Every structure is written in structure tokens, then in C-alpha cells.
Amino acid sequence: xxPTSSMNEQFLKNWQMGLQIFRPSIDNTxxxxxxxxxKLSADVAMASLRKGTTCWSRALIQKAATEDxxxxxxxxxxxxxxxxxxxxxPKIVCHRKIVRRSKKILMRRKSSSAMEEVTAKAKKLxxxxxxxxxxxxxxxxxxxxxxxxxxxxxxxxVSLQTQVNVMRSIVDAAEAGVER
Amino acid sequence: MDLSGRFGARSGDGVxxxxxxxxxSLHLGGGDEFRQMVPPENGGGFTALLELPPTRAVELLHSSSSSSSxxxxxxLGTLTFPSNPILMERASRFSVIATEQNPNGNISGETTxxxxxxxxxxKTEPAETETSDQAAVEKQNNRCGKRKDFDKKVKSSTxxxxxxxxxxxxxxxxxxxxxxxxxxxxxxxxxxxxxxxxNARMKLLQELVPGCDKIQGTALVLDEIIxxxxxxxxxxxxxxxxxxxxxxxxxxxxxxxxxSENGSLMDGSFNGTTMQLAWPHQVMxxxxxxxxxxxxxxxxxxxxxxxxxxxxxxxxxxxxxxNDHNSLMVGSASLHxxxxxxxx
Numbered sequence: 332x333x334p335t336s337s338m339n340e341q342f343l344k345n346w347q348m349g350l351q352i353f354r355p356s357i358d359n360t361x362x363x364x365x366x367x368x369x370k371l372s373a374d375v376a377m378a379s380l381r382k383g384t385t386c387w388s389r390a391l392i393q394k395a396a397t398e399d400x401x402x403x404x405x406x407x408x409x410x411x412x413x414x415x416x417x418x419x420x421p422k423i424v425c426h427r428k429i430v431r432r433s434k435k436i437l438m439r440r441k442s443s444s445a446m447e448e449v450t451a452k453a454k455k456l457x458x459x460x461x462x463x464x465x466x467x468x469x470x471x472x473x474x475x476x477x478x479x480x481x482x483x484x485x486x487x488x489v490s491l492q493t494q495v496n497v498m499r500s501i502v503d504a505a506e507a508g509v510e511r
Numbered sequence: 512m513d514l515s516g517r518f519g520a521r522s523g524d525g526v527x528x529x530x531x532x533x534x535x536s537l538h539l540g541g542g543d544e545f546r547q548m549v550p551p552e553n554g555g556g557f558t559a560l561l562e563l564p565p566t567r568a569v570e571l572l573h574s575s576s577s578s579s580s581x582x583x584x585x586x587l588g589t590l591t592f593p594s595n596p597i598l599m600e601r602a603s604r605f606s607v608i609a610t611e612q613n614p615n616g617n618i619s620g621e622t623t624x625x626x627x628x629x630x631x632x633x634k635t636e637p638a639e640t641e642t643s644d645q646a647a648v649e650k651q652n653n654r655c656g657k658r659k660d661f662d663k664k665v666k667s668s669t670x671x672x673x674x675x676x677x678x679x680x681x682x683x684x685x686x687x688x689x690x691x692x693x694x695x696x697x698x699x700x701x702x703x704x705x706x707x708x709x710n711a712r713m714k715l716l717q718e719l720v721p722g723c724d725k726i727q728g729t730a731l732v733l734d735e736i737i738x739x740x741x742x743x744x745x746x747x748x749x750x751x752x753x754x755x756x757x758x759x760x761x762x763x764x765x766x767x768x769x770x771s772e773n774g775s776l777m778d779g780s781f782n783g784t785t786m787q788l789a790w791p792h793q794v795m796x797x798x799x800x801x802x803x804x805x806x807x808x809x810x811x812x813x814x815x816x817x818x819x820x821x822x823x824x825x826x827x828x829x830x831x832x833x834n835d836h837n838s839l840m841v842g843s844a845s846l847h848x849x850x851x852x853x854x855x
Contacts, residue, residue, distance in 0.1 A: 366754075369751040467740045481709060488736075489719070495743055506753065
């Protein structure tokens, strides 16, 4: 599924709304401040496309709220912003040492045939990659199972794509405008 | 068949065999979508196992495939109801039993039939052949487990399964069959269903991320996905930095202009969108400078300029939306100068 045009429009609308909030204080001139404002409003705009239905969008909104809760509140404007901002799921915490030790014991007990070793290694690799994926996708640590993780990743990628497309168009327009 | 007698004799295992009473079914909510998801994964893992299916299995296959072929028409592309691949599994199981019991006479006869179901399989579910490559780790696991257990366990006759297979298609939830050589307790069934869900979604991801279809193996695919997501995130950073480094007035004002063009923004192409609703005048003045230079192209169409309030939705819809996003500048810029002239 590729980003649809209605998604693009929606994202742009939300993004505009977010940027409007910064408009009065436009003389916070440092580039990094402006960049932060732009990125933040873009992220919240992207997350608000999903209106809190997906895990990553909620996590993204929460992250943005820690940076600028006023912006988030304005942008979400009534779509359960309080619940979105304050709720936090328990992280899945595994004490790595304990897990590793128990795994070692298990491996010792098993009589390892060649096949089992290979599959075990492959599984380890896959697990490592899924952990990496959790780190990349916002809110990944809170997704309890892999099915959810992959589903969220799918949605997240599509949303990221719309964000990138719209932003790129705007930036190209703006830069072409300034070029002269 | 004389085999059923042997099944009866061996059914006194400790393994609780639930298929006797009815269907081992897992209600995996999400009806249609899931049904569409599950079958390709099931069948894909089994194409390799369809070594020597007997004619009986082929019959079963035909009987179910005809009923499920209608389902394929309804569902997206190549997805079918679960009964078909599940039936394939049973067929393969049965075939393995058959070959073990009668190693002598039937092998030659069965090789000919093997091609038929695999063809059937390929016709109805072409997408599945990819899946067998996909989650190679897990599929391998299954296959190895089965080859080891061929000598050990025996499941119930396929007759019962064929009856229950027809019921599969009517009921709203997915019936997951225990494969040959695997435990039938709900845990492993649930686990298998979970695995199939994951594989289905991985497949979707592979289609989404460019360059992932060729890759085999879950770990590498995940690698690609991670890279893709990271690159997208980096792009967002870069773009926001670029936008911020552009003259501040413009980037925030540009948006107010475009804000008025709401409905007409397309897949990256903003052709002709700038003629929307009222433009704030102070913004106009700042735009003049950079819009003027964009007199590269004559405007594609004549715009009604009165009041700047002409909605151009209709025209917008007629344009093709497959353009590159760089056409934004061409489209929007070409209209600005006209408007600016009007203002002046």
C-alpha cells in the first residue's frame, strides 16, 4: 500500500496547523530551533493521521509531548489528547543476564544435532533483528508480540512515506523559490 | 482401505486427538483478513512435502479446490480459503503414510500424480511459492520435524478430515490443522497460527519495502526493513533541516498559502493547487519576489482571477496524479506570476 493522496492532504493540513502555532514566535531564529519545530509538528501531524489507533502513533505523540506538550495539545485539539499524552504502557523488561544464563543451561542440556544448531542460530539472529526493529519503530518496546510489531511497522512505513513525500515537495518549492 | 485399520490400531496413543470429535478450531477474530492471510503460508510450506501424494489425496484436493476456487475470485489476488492448503497438508500426510506402508508398488504410480496437485497448487496460489522461500527458518524447522516424525506418529484418517474441510469454508473462523508429526495441543496450534500470521505480514512488508522480494530469509528481510525505516527517518530530519535553513519567513508563510489549497494536494504533485482560496495580502508581497522568477512556463490553463476565490477542484481532479513531486514548482510557480500580475 502506497500513501494515498488523501493522506498527503491530511498530513499537510495537520502540519500547517502545527506550524501556524510557531508563526508568532518566528523570530526564534536559530536554525536548530526552527528545525526542531518543523520536525515536531511534522511528526505529530503524521501521528495524528492515525488518531491514536496505532501503537506507534501514540508513542510518537507521547515523545513529542515530552518536548512540547503545548504544541501537541493544540494540534490534537480535543482528540483525547490527555489520555494520549499521559498514558504509558509498561515496558517489557527482560533481565538480560538471567535470560542468557538460563539459555546457556538449556543449550547445554540439549543434545545438539546439526540441524538444531542451525535453526537455533537463525532464530537468534531473527530475534536480534526484531529487537533492532523495536528500537527503530516508535513505541516498539511496548509491542508485546511480533505480529503487532510487524503490523505497526507496515503502517509506520506508509506514514513515513507520506511524510517524506509531502515534506520533500514543500522543501523543493521553498528552495526553488529562494534560489534566485 | 486397509490403511484405516492400521490407523485404528495406532490411535491409542497418548496424544489426545481432537479431530475426532470435531474441528480443532482457533477463533482468530478478524475474519476475512485473516483467512486471506493464513492460507498462503500454510500451503507454501507444504509444496515441498508433496512428494508422493496418492490419487486419493488428489481427489480430495480437487473436491476442495473447486469449492475454494470461487473464494479465490472474491479475495484479493491469489489468496484462498484455508481449507485448500490445509487439505494439501492432510494430503501430504496421508501420502507419506501411504508410501511408508506400501513402499513397494505405489511409488512409481504416485510420482505422476505428484505433478498434478502441485500444479493445482501453483495455479490457485501462485503467491505461495514465494512464501516457501520466505520464512525459511521456520519452514525448515517444520520440515525437519516432520521428516523425523514420519516413522513415529500417525494421525487420523483423511476421511474425517475431508468432511471437516468442507465445514471450514462455511464457518467464520480459521481451523488450523495439526500437521503430521506435530502435537495437536492448542498451544502448538496457536503458535503455528501465530507464525503464519507473522509470515503473512512479513510478506506484505516485503512488498512494501523496495528490493525485499528477492531476499530470502527472515533475518535479511528484517535488516532491509530496518534500513528502510532508518533511511526514511533520516530523510525527514534532512528535509526539516533544509526547510529550516531556508528563509524563515518563507517556510512558515509558504505553508499558510498552501494551507488554503487543502484539498488539491496530490501524490506529491501540487499542480495548479495554488489558485485556491483567499491569499493573505501580506503574504503575497513576500511571495512576489520568488514567484516572479518562475516564469519558465506559460500557465497550462487560463485561471479565473476574480477575487482569487475560484475553486479549481474540478480541474485539479482532471490532472494526472502520477507526476514527480518536482512538478510542484512548475505547476505552482506558473500560476503565481499570473496572480501576482493581477494583484499589481
